[in-house]
Amino acid sequence: MLLAILIGFFAALSQLLFGKFMKGKLSILLSLVPLAFFIFFVQYIPAIAAGEIVTAKHTWVSSFGVDLDLRLDGLALLFSLMITGIGTLVFIYTSAYLKNHPMLDRFYGYLFIFMAAMLGLVLSDNFLAMFIFWELTSISSFFLIGFNNTNPDSRKSALTALSITGIGGLLFLAGGLLLGEVTGTYQISQMISQNELLVNHSLYVLTVALIFGAAFTKSAQFPFHFWLPGAMKAPTPVSTYLHSATMVKAGIYLLFRLSPVLGNSDFWNNTLLIVGGITMLYAAFHTLFRTDLKGILAYSTIAALGILTFLIGLGTKESFIAAAVFILVHALYKATLFLMTGAIDLYTGTRDVTKLSGLHKVMLPIAIAGGLAAISNAGIPPSIGFIGKDLIYESTLHFRHNATLLTTLAILTNILIGYAGYVAGVKPFIGRTPTGLEKVTFPHPAIWIPPVILGVLGFVFGLFPSLVEASLIKPIVATTGVDTSDIHIKLWHGFNTVLGLSAITIISGIALYFIWKPNATKRYFIQRFDKLSPKFIIETLADWFESFSDLWTRIFQNGYLRNYITVIVVFLISLVAFTLLNNTTYQIDYSSFSKLTIYEVVSLCIMILAIGFAVFTKSRLAAVAATGVMGYSICLFFVFYSAPDLAMTQFAIDTLTVILFVLVLYKLPRYLNLSDYKTRVKDGIIAIAFGGLVSILALEVLAQPQNNEISSYYAENAYVLAHGKNVVNVILVDFRGIDTMVEISVLAIAAIGVFGLLKLRLKSEERKQQ
Amino acid sequence: MRTLILKTASDYLLPILLLFSIFILLRGHYLPGGGFVGGLMASIAFVLHAFANGLKDTKKLLKFHPGFLMPAGLLLSFLSGLLPVILQDAAFMTGLWLENPIPVIGSIGTALFFDVGVYIVVLGVTLTIIFTISESA
Numbered sequence: 076m077l078l079a080i081l082i083g084f085f086a087a088l089s090q091l092l093f094g095k096f097m098k099g100k101l102s103i104l105l106s107l108v109p110l111a112f113f114i115f116f117v118q119y120i121p122a123i124a125a126g127e128i129v130t131a132k133h134t135w136v137s138s139f140g141v142d143l144d145l146r147l148d149g150l151a152l153l154f155s156l157m158i159t160g161i162g163t164l165v166f167i168y169t170s171a172y173l174k175n176h177p178m179l180d181r182f183y184g185y186l187f188i189f190m191a192a193m194l195g196l197v198l199s200d201n202f203l204a205m206f207i208f209w210e211l212t213s214i215s216s217f218f219l220i221g222f223n224n225t226n227p228d229s230r231k232s233a234l235t236a237l238s239i240t241g242i243g244g245l246l247f248l249a250g251g252l253l254l255g256e257v258t259g260t261y262q263i264s265q266m267i268s269q270n271e272l273l274v275n276h277s278l279y280v281l282t283v284a285l286i287f288g289a290a291f292t293k294s295a296q297f298p299f300h301f302w303l304p305g306a307m308k309a310p311t312p313v314s315t316y317l318h319s320a321t322m323v324k325a326g327i328y329l330l331f332r333l334s335p336v337l338g339n340s341d342f343w344n345n346t347l348l349i350v351g352g353i354t355m356l357y358a359a360f361h362t363l364f365r366t367d368l369k370g371i372l373a374y375s376t377i378a379a380l381g382i383l384t385f386l387i388g389l390g391t392k393e394s395f396i397a398a399a400v401f402i403l404v405h406a407l408y409k410a411t412l413f414l415m416t417g418a419i420d421l422y423t424g425t426r427d428v429t430k431l432s433g434l435h436k437v438m439l440p441i442a443i444a445g446g447l448a449a450i451s452n453a454g455i456p457p458s459i460g461f462i463g464k465d466l467i468y469e470s471t472l473h474f475r476h477n478a479t480l481l482t483t484l485a486i487l488t489n490i491l492i493g494y495a496g497y498v499a500g501v502k503p504f505i506g507r508t509p510t511g512l513e514k515v516t517f518p519h520p521a522i523w524i525p526p527v528i529l530g531v532l533g534f535v536f537g538l539f540p541s542l543v544e545a546s547l548i549k550p551i552v553a554t555t556g557v558d559t560s561d562i563h564i565k566l567w568h569g570f571n572t573v574l575g576l577s578a579i580t581i582i583s584g585i586a587l588y589f590i591w592k593p594n595a596t597k598r599y600f601i602q603r604f605d606k607l608s609p610k611f612i613i614e615t616l617a618d619w620f621e622s623f624s625d626l627w628t629r630i631f632q633n634g635y636l637r638n639y640i641t642v643i644v645v646f647l648i649s650l651v652a653f654t655l656l657n658n659t660t661y662q663i664d665y666s667s668f669s670k671l672t673i674y675e676v677v678s679l680c681i682m683i684l685a686i687g688f689a690v691f692t693k694s695r696l697a698a699v700a701a702t703g704v705m706g707y708s709i710c711l712f713f714v715f716y717s718a719p720d721l722a723m724t725q726f727a728i729d730t731l732t733v734i735l736f737v738l739v740l741y742k743l744p745r746y747l748n749l750s751d752y753k754t755r756v757k758d759g760i761i762a763i764a765f766g767g768l769v770s771i772l773a774l775e776v777l778a779q780p781q782n783n784e785i786s787s788y789y790a791e792n793a794y795v796l797a798h799g800k801n802v803v804n805v806i807l808v809d810f811r812g813i814d815t816m817v818e819i820s821v822l823a824i825a826a827i828g829v830f831g832l833l834k835l836r837l838k839s840e841e842r843k844q845q
Numbered sequence: 846m847r848t849l850i851l852k853t854a855s856d857y858l859l860p861i862l863l864l865f866s867i868f869i870l871l872r873g874h875y876l877p878g879g880g881f882v883g884g885l886m887a888s889i890a891f892v893l894h895a896f897a898n899g900l901k902d903t904k905k906l907l908k909f910h911p912g913f914l915m916p917a918g919l920l921l922s923f924l925s926g927l928l929p930v931i932l933q934d935a936a937f938m939t940g941l942w943l944e945n946p947i948p949v950i951g952s953i954g955t956a957l958f959f960d961v962g963v964y965i966v967v968l969g970v971t972l973t974i975i976f977t978i979s980e981s982a
Binding site: 719720723724727728730731734735738739796798799800801803804805807808809812813815816819820822823825826827829830833834836 | 869873874875876877878879880881882885886888889892912915916918919922923926937940942952954956959960962963966967969970971973974975977978979980981
């Protein structure tokens, strides 16, 4: 299994090298990779159906608890099959959809990264490994949404999606770390047994809130849903694959996976019910006002994700069955609808549903696929959508409280979703063919075969539900830890309440379709409420944050070297002074001081004179020379106190510093713009404070009891181990040689910096002159 | 600052100062000195030459940009640390020494090469900075 994930990443990398050769007609061959994976995962169906769980352990960074523990159970298998199966069809579809696109190789590269990351996500049993794959899916999604990178809208949508899902990723990590802290393991399969411990733990609410944050952002739940309609700027294969069938379900996957770990509490269930309920109604209601095919589908996808959250929130065995079936149902019909939309867009050049009609004459296979998907979407028998919808009603009807309210919510949402399906899957194809659309070319086989396969599958599974019952649904429900022997998925349940509700839903949906026609006026009507939408509010907050950081940067990064130094020094002073004021005793041991000699007094006088001269002179060069005198006097002190190495170095450095200063100042204009009195006093105070602080610090260090162990070790071993008599040098080149190594590297970097700053600036100026 | 006296003197001073800097470098093992100070002195020798004869002459004398000394020195230092890893499978930067000291230079070991590397980097860095600034200022 690890191999499958790795091959995916390698395939992405290989696009860099061989992508150029695969751009043309050969690109369809790339779909053999996901196909091979699909076949690979199909092989596991019998084992999983028999109740086995396939695991594979690969150590990675065990010291941090990050291991690639792969675990294939029912839930992981369903997702793996969707990722690879729909992946295969999307790969085939892309080869025709983006035919001759100059960046087709790049597109396939991103798709491979996404596929591998998504497989890793659903197969990981380790929470931290899962986090890495989770983030990788967000990143590949960012690149795919912004694939048309010349379009500013596309770039903005990509950034929005990345910010929202990126924040979710951080919450995921935080939640995962808390889970790991509380349970002592990062393996999800081992957390299940600690459900009671978790639910009663003081950190429970926080952990769950973090996990919810991750799942809701990823799966576009209210109020984070708005990145998904924006993500529809991506090419249609991406919308099909990432933003309806697989990636957006990662949040649902997470909730499903953690239900047995974190579930079984009112907080968990009620939050999911409320958020899922709001999301599904809000999004389903929005489909009424959209005219763009992809926009309609985006909102109906959000509504479907809402239903899934809602079902997981119910938390009963029936609701888990319903959720498991609905994940499959939705993936099948929504992918079909998206592929169909792409075909219409590609061949007619528009996605505006008000302009499309009568396309059955020119693209019959697409029309059939759309019709099949719309039927499954509306839950009309004998499609699998019918089974899915029945199971939803059954789970709401049998819920322990508020059954009527919950069922009503579900019915309303389903009516609206059904309506959206008709608008998207049926309306473009029926009626009179408008002029201009009559001569549309017949779609390429790679365009019409994938949606037809998916559309037909929805009916095959509907007519023969036993195909998925034992192989997928039972093992999935088993992951929540309930007994699955009595699950029977049937198309026909006999005449009962659920059938009645189903009939009401279907009839109302069709009626709504005939009464309510989408048009531009209605779209404008809803746009008036944009200022109240979460999208607007969050974007405003982001804008505020941006202007705040702009302001902050302007204050601190103002481009004046003197201000930078002032800030650094003042900060240092306050920090050190704070510590000194709090924990120091101020004892100076005068007895340890050596007596003043005449040499020291003379050098001190020279230094004081030099300082005075440097501060009060009106010439730059004189000031520099005075600081040089200061430096040489300090050298003298090093000599007095037997540090010849330091003295030599300081002497050479001071010479060079003065030379450097002179070189720079020599070219400056003679006119001196001396700073005013106030600034000088301010600078003087800062300088004196800093100097005083360093002096106090030095005295304090002297007062501390000394530890001679290290220096005596160096002194004793310099000759024995390093054949050197000069301890200072031995320390520099041998004992602490790595320090020196890094220091000279830093020096080299500084020199390159100076060179780059001055030379590159010169060149750009020269260019300007030319 | 171009005076005939300084110009004539610098022609003789440059080789003497360079020799002196190498002396300081080698001396560092037993007495005050070492690669860092040596490198600084060597660069002062070149800067003096540049003051007396102009930057162009010094550059001509050097024949290559001093910036190239930095990677060369870094590489030498790094390899001197890597040598024990390759030869004896010891830790990075273990000191290895020849058994018998060589006349004039003294004992030869990896630390010496390391110090020579430091010398070259310091020379390269100082000259790069000073040359760049004096060219563009």
